[in-house]
Amino acid sequence: xxxxxxxxxxxxxxxxxxxxxxxxxxxFSDNSGNIDWLNYNEALNKAKQKNKPIMLYIHNKWVANNKxxxxxxxxxxxxxxxxxxxxIPAKIDFNKKEDKELLKKRYNVDFSNYTLVxxxxxxxxxxxxxxxxxxxxxxxxxxxLNFPSLKFNDFDAAKEKSKLxxxxxxxxxxxxxxxxxxxxAKLKDTNQLDYINENFIPISLMSYNDRDLMILSLYYSSDxxxxxxxxxxxxxxxxxxxxxxxxxxxxxxxxxxxxxxxxLDKNFKDNIKEKIEENINHK
Numbered sequence: 002x003x004x005x006x007x008x009x010x011x012x013x014x015x016x017x018x019x020x021x022x023x024x025x026x027x028x029f030s031d032n033s034g035n036i037d038w039l040n041y042n043e044a045l046n047k048a049k050q051k052n053k054p055i056m057l058y059i060h061n062k063w064v065a066n067n068k069x070x071x072x073x074x075x076x077x078x079x080x081x082x083x084x085x086x087x088x089i090p091a092k093i094d095f096n097k098k099e100d101k102e103l104l105k106k107r108y109n110v111d112f113s114n115y116t117l118v119x120x121x122x123x124x125x126x127x128x129x130x131x132x133x134x135x136x137x138x139x140x141x142x143x144x145x146l147n148f149p150s151l152k153f154n155d156f157d158a159a160k161e162k163s164k165l166x167x168x169x170x171x172x173x174x175x176x177x178x179x180x181x182x183x184x185x186a187k188l189k190d191t192n193q194l195d196y197i198n199e200n201f202i203p204i205s206l207m208s209y210n211d212r213d214l215m216i217l218s219l220y221y222s223s224d225x226x227x228x229x230x231x232x233x234x235x236x237x238x239x240x241x242x243x244x245x246x247x248x249x250x251x252x253x254x255x256x257x258x259x260x261x262x263x264x265l266d267k268n269f270k271d272n273i274k275e276k277i278e279e280n281i282n283h284k
Contacts, residue, residue, distance in 0.1 A: 035081050036090050041103065044091030048121040054151065055123065056088040056142070058131075059104065061095040061113035070131040077135040087146055088118075107211045109231065118145045122155045124210050127178050148185040149194055150205045156216050159204045163255045171201035171277070174217065174249035176208045176227060183269045184248065193274045201252070220251055220259060250277065 038058065039047065048055050058075070061067050074080055084090050093100045095113040104110045108117065108125050115128045127145050129138055145151075150173070154162060163170050175181045184205070188194050197203050206213040208231045221228050226246040248269070252261035261280040265271050 036075055036084055038090050038092035041091055041093050041100070044089045045123050048089045048119075048123070051089060052121060053087070053089050054121060054126070054146070055119040056084055056090050057117040057119055058090070058092045059095055059110070059113045059115060059117065060092050063096070064113055066114050066132050074131060074133070074135060074138060080135045080138060083139050083142065087142075109209050109211070118142065120151060124155075124207060124213060125178070126151070127182055144182070147189075148181075149188040150181075150185055150203075153204045154202070156204060156206070156213075159202045160255055163202045166202065168200065168202050169260055170251070170253040170255070171197055171203045172220075172251040172253060173203070173205040174208060174227060174251060175205055176230065176245045176248060178209070180245070180248050180267070180269075181205070181207060187269045187273060193272070196274045197277075220253070252277070252280070 041057070044055050044057070047053075075084075093104065095101055095104070107123075110117070110125075114131055116131060117125045118127045118129065119125055126148060127141075129141055133141070153159070159170055162168075173184055175184060188197075206217055208214050208217055208227050214228070214231055218228065223229075227249065230244070230246055245267075247267050248265045250261075250263040250265060250273070251259060252263075254260050261277075263276050263280050265273070265276065
């Protein structure tokens, strides 16, 4: 009887061990639906070819939220189809030193619970929380797809257009992801957007983006709050958005430099068209 009991205990122990091993393999395996995640550089190249924004999933195998997202959010048929149809999906590994450094240097990001939405040039427009429900995730991503600024050129292409058309650049200077969302909500007012497109070459530069910050250094001194703020603050959970500088508008002539610098209300309560005309009329 004792021998049978020992054999039973040995059998159940082995069975439990095998079950635990399989469970751990399943938990730490990366089986996120049918999304064909590309690496970062592949996604950048394909985004320009396909003229599509990038959905950049920041993956961290040691974070429970990421594992849950793999098996729920990114395995949901609606989410999978939505991403595959509207974005270039990309994944970056927070556990790899070079990927983590890229996130910190280019996007000022030091967290791994989110997915970034990038334009086709690789600039971050907004972020999505991986713990959201599938419907909320899709709704917020659709908002980004409808950003008017998605149709703006990058800085180099805008400069060429400005030279050919003799229209000045209108540069929206944005300091946080939330300001970017508010700006695009404001630009959905077609009366203001039509006026801007008719008279200027509009672009947006995000001071929380490393490359855009380098361009902004052409127009702002190193002591300007816009430049100093983004050297010390991180775009992460503990960012105090209330301390961010207000969004700006720069009116720039390729030949003659800065024609105007306008500070906007933090919550974009201003009528952008009126603020521009007021600035121009004072020159």
